Amino acid sequence: MNEELFPRERAVVAPGAVHVPGWLGADLRRELVDACRAWGRGPVPFRHTALPGGGVMSVRTVCLGWHWQPYRYSRTADDVNGARVAAFPPWLVGLGRRALAEAYGEDAGAGGVAAGAYGVEAGAGGVAAGAYGVEAGAGGVAAGAGGYTPDTALINFYEGNARMGMHRDREERSTAPVVSLSIGDPCVFRFGNTASRGRPWTDVELRSGDLFVFGGPSRFAYHGVPKVLPGAGDPAAGLAGGRLNITLRETGLPRGA
Ligand SMILES: O=C(O)CCC(=O)C(=O)O
Ligand SMILES: [Fe+2]
Numbered sequence: 001m002n003e004e005l006f007p008r009e010r011a012v013v014a015p016g017a018v019h020v021p022g023w024l025g026a027d028l029r030r031e032l033v034d035a036c037r038a039w040g041r042g043p044v045p046f047r048h049t050a051l052p053g054g055g056v057m058s059v060r061t062v063c064l065g066w067h068w069q070p071y072r073y074s075r076t077a078d079d080v081n082g083a084r085v086a087a088f089p090p091w092l093v094g095l096g097r098r099a100l101a102e103a104y105g106e107d108a109g110a111g112g113v114a115a116g117a118y119g120v121e122a123g124a125g126g127v128a129a130g131a132y133g134v135e136a137g138a139g140g141v142a143a144g145a146g147g148y149t150p151d152t153a154l155i156n157f158y159e160g161n162a163r164m165g166m167h168r169d170r171e172e173r174s175t176a177p178v179v180s181l182s183i184g185d186p187c188v189f190r191f192g193n194t195a196s197r198g199r200p201w202t203d204v205e206l207r208s209g210d211l212f213v214f215g216g217p218s219r220f221a222y223h224g225v226p227k228v229l230p231g232a233g234d235p236a237a238g239l240a241g242g243r244l245n246i247t248l249r250e251t252g253l254p255r256g257a
Helices: 026-040 090-104 110-118 126-139
Strands: 011-014 017-020 047-050 056-064 067-069 072-074 152-158 164-167 178-184 187-191 202-206 211-214 223-228 243-249
Touching (some): 026 178, 056 067, 090 178, 090 243, 187 211
Antiparallel strands (some): 056 152, 067 072, 178 211, 187 202
């Protein structure tokens, strides 16, 4: 939302991890909320994901393109109703590319990403090559925002005391960045490190319309949502309460599958 008295500043939270406050305008937020409602109507509904240990996640999730369940992707929602998940729409690929360009700079190519988001050190080659591996260096982040082709989205809905523990998004074979879009109630988003669930971490408040991208050296960093803050959702976007988060990812899985 852009009505802030003191506009919030974009911030590089860690190398490759960028927070862009208020990136989504009201029209786009509303379109996304409408789209999420439609996706939640099927073929696969929002569900509390069952964990192997017997627990269930407090957020409710629905997926596009590929269905995520702990800890793999499949085309069908075998832990829900067995249906094939809704297709990942081309317009969402476009939104992902725009998000990447916004976070890392228009020339989010080899040099652009390195210089813009990772800092000069990373650009020097060592970190970039080390973090991406040769494969990704050639075809992943280095290909720039235009080459970014997310093929799965996890749509999380937080209500009441829903939260998400510290974890890594690591079921993807691609090392391309994760694009995260938030709509509705604000939350504390905890962005940690790649070594452990523990400190150091940075707590960032994500509000409605905020973009957060994590790639490069931060792609496999631990992160979580310890708390959703009280709010009224985002009435301008047609969300009466709760928090929606959409993450766009490249699975690196075969497209034809
Ligand atoms: O809700 C968020 O902001 C984070 C969601 C997340 O980390 C995930 O879906 O893996
Ligand atoms: Fe995550």
